[in-house]
Amino acid sequence: MGSRPQPPNLRQEESGLLHAALVEQEEDEDDEEGSEECSSDSTSRAEPLTMPTFDVPYFRYIDDEGTEGEEEWSSSRSLSSIEEDLSTDSVVSDRYVVVSGTPEKILEHLLNDLTLDEEQGTTQSKESDTLLDDFLLTYPVFMSTSDLCQALLGHYCSKRYKGKEDKKEALERKRKVLHLVSQWVSLCSDFLREDEHVKLFMKSLCRYVLDDLYEHPALEKDVRELQQLYMLQRFRHTADEYSPQRKSKVLFHQLSLRENGLQPRGTQRESKEVLCHVYITMDSYLSMKAQAGVEAKELLQVVADRMEVPQGELVLVAVTYTGGRLLLQPHDRVFPDSSRPVGRLHVCRKDLGEVLNPFTDNSELQQRTARLLSLNTWDVAVALTNFDWIFFDSVHEQELVYFTFNRHGSSRHTVALELLLQRCDEVQLWVMTEVLLCPQLCKRVQLIKKFIKIAAHCKAQRNINCFFAIIMGLNAAAVSRLSQTWEKIPGKFKKLFSELETMTDPSLNHKAYRDSFKKMKAPKIPFIPLLLKDITFIHEGNKTFHDNLVNFGKLHMIADTVRLIRQCQRDHMGNGIMQKSSLDVRAYIDYLHIIDNQQTLFELSQRLEPRA
Incomplete structure (x- = not known):
């Protein structure tokens, strides 16, 4: 050759x-003495190192048999003692754990x-698999x-x-x-x-x-x-x-897009789907799922259908970040760089008047609210869960690592995660918007009863992210202050709501949620903000580097936490989580009308029930 x-x-x-720092779990005294003799012999043959000592946190894997009774070694070890460990004739095995290096x-x-x-080409050690997975999930942190x-x-x-x-x-x-x-x-x-x-x-x-x-x-x-x-x-x-499973995911996604009037263009991660906000007033918008290559006429068609206004009367305007206004032509792309719109999108009438005034107490608002009241609560929960699964199934474990370590800068590696977080916020605001835009007391009571049942159904469907969003929306100050409305809620619904609230209790580090979620079988959608909080706690409570050595113990804890995503996503297609929902319900849920201005929401609350 x-x-x-x-x-x-x-x-x-x-x-x-530098040699990687390895910590050996303590064995019985006889084995310990033998290893010390071997280490001393090897050290006499090796050249002494002049590197300074350093401290690393003690870290080890917990094996299947349990090691609660074992005594932990000291967390402070010098480089010379580490060199002795590495110089021994014994082979590095599962008794060793990478701490830093x-x-x-x-x-x-x-x-x-x-x-x-030899035959399969796969690893034979569970510890090796875990170490390999830890490294592959967290390597962007240090290289x-x-x-x-x-x-x-x-x-x-x-x-x-x-x-x-x-x-x-x-x-x-x-x-x-x-x-x-x-x-x-x-x-x-x-x-x-x-x-x-x-x-x-x-x-x-x-x-x-x-x-x-x-x-x-x-x-x-x-x-x-x-x-x-x-x-x-x-x-x-x-x-x-x-991948037959991937084919099923793509097929389901394409069908849902066709039914909602949008053209399928591949999977979410490849087609770069976004949650598009189209403002119909200065403080409220329609949230809709769209492709990054969506054109202005497609958004106008969706808004016209949702607000029951002729499309010919509408125009799409982009308010730039400098305050200027740009009139978009029908075939103009809304996302020219495939990530951000040309500006804040507003749909106006051709005379530049607003499509809807949320402060107007008229029959249009009453009919809009009645539409939700006519929908089946289980179907609404199914539509919400299916929507969330499209994004959650696209979330990769590494996205949580990128999100935690790159918090102050946007990353193209966290698209699906950010969409899921955005959807959680939108559902919370949607609950508040629906209740506060309902001018009649009796219908507000019915709405709150509806949302309590929808939250219970989301929990039953193991969509805990949406469940939390609905409960937080009902507990928001602008809604919870409506005492006259809450007094009319029947006792059995108040009891159900109280039981659901216990799961959102933050005491004892959200023990109620953690215990309940642990008992749920996969597939399931966790409460994403709390999962990110756990990772942030590990990140901020432990140094990433010790004397220019990677603190791999910290990275193992982070990898162990983000692996929850993989466990929750397991076999969701085979378990029938993606249930079929009615077209009417899906057409409503996929295009939510949301007020995102907290001051506006409080003003609406004050109008409904003024302070005494």
């Missing part, structure tokens, strides 16, 4: 890297710790995708074998790298599709593996898998063709 091109050099030379050394330990099944690609190429192409026996070890190392790449691309495929570094990395890795086939014929199966992954990366729609 001819000479093979060398991979790019790593950012740092291996000789300059440089990114390169953590990756090296991860590859060394993998134990592959870029480009650095990871460079490091993986370096590990695959490194030549550290000289004889026949070491050649087998080299093959095993290459297969471990390929297994890690396979898991990485499978887990993060949505984020990696547009990354040019990943495309170049996959192309280079395929070339290196093909070159190794002559020397390592056992890589033939790995080559086929790698080539398939490479093709999936190049052609973004190929993944949908290989």
